Amino acid sequence: VNLVTVDIGDYRVSAEPGDVIVTYALGSCIAVMLHDPVRRAAGMIHYMLPLSETSPEKAKARPAMFADTGVPLLFHAMYALGCRKEDLVVKVAGGGALYDDGGLFNIGKRNYTILRKMFWKTNVLVAAEDVGGARSRTVRLHVATGRCTVASQGEETPL
């Protein structure tokens, strides 16, 4: 097994059957995971913030930092591997929150809301998700099988 690590604010795709794509400590960030069982390819983004208007300069240098500029890039990277949109299985994890009644740190919720809006507009269905809560998550996606796991609070469960 070859681990392909996705850093915060980055995305990776792979069509190598031996690869496992992993990202660590999602916190309020969100991972979108794509798997194509026909083409046997997979991709993952670990974005940090909802909107690129927060820092247009950063968005130019690191588009995968933001949902609105990053998620389309991930889909296009999959298409470049020969994937078709209708074959993609989409999973989502992360978007955690602190105990914050004032809502100052609702980055996770904002990250999730913008993603749902984008998916609704572009007719993308989410097959499975594990979002929210005072939890940090590490997710793994197996390129060959599409098997996906979420590790959090000392337990690893399939998604």
Place this chain on the structure above:
Amino acid sequence: VIDPARVAASVRALPTPSAAVARLHALARDPRSSAADLDATIRPDPALTANLLKLANSAHFGLRHRVGTAREAIALLGVRRVCEVATSAAFAPLIPDRLPGYDVDARAFWGHCVAVAVLAERVALAGDRGARRGAPDLLFTAGLLHDLGKLAVAAFVAEGAGAILGRVRSGGPFAAAEREVLGVDHGEVGALVAEAWALPPPVAWAARWHHAPAAAPEEARPLCALVHVADALAHSLGLGADAGELARAIDPEAARLAGASVRTLERVASESLDAIGEMTRALGAGGGIG
């Protein structure tokens, strides 16, 4: 509950930072001291000097030219800034490979320290208001060292891990669970460590009150509020995730005092990520971090 004598013994048993650090802070407070005094304090410690230079050249400190000697660093960054960098440089090698109980390795722990220091300063200085107000004295150092109590209390947290994690899973902050199970939390112990190491008061303040800034005395509150917000932001972004994960409560009054809006936090986060990564990596193998 842990016997306070065991906690005190654990604080005493920690490795201590280079003796140069306490001396540097004394020099920084003394208006008669000169750059030459500072240089003479740093230079005899080659390990400290090496780490100091690696950190001083990080983008966050904004030097236009790389510095190659402590003397140059003092000339370009100034006495107070060099004291802050030197304290960080002396702290890094004291971080153990793993912190039991917190389930975090040296690299992730150091990354979190750096993240909180950088974020605290950038939140403090954000916007026109921040530029006018400036950052509280020693904010970078206090942010970097806010979790130093974890070094002394980790073994006890490991002993009580079952009970602590049980409370966290049923929906409580990690620091509160430490207090309930152990009778102390890492903040309180951190203040003891700061005093044992003869570090300046803001370090003990941030350690003691970063989870409860409302309890801090008035003079310490702005600093503690900023470290509180920066710590929350760092954890929110997954910078230094440990066993506590996101189980921490935000004090809305501290957020207001820190001048932090959703917009400010998101902008600071996006614009700090690369600087944090770069400074974290500046002390790689050989710098004392994993």
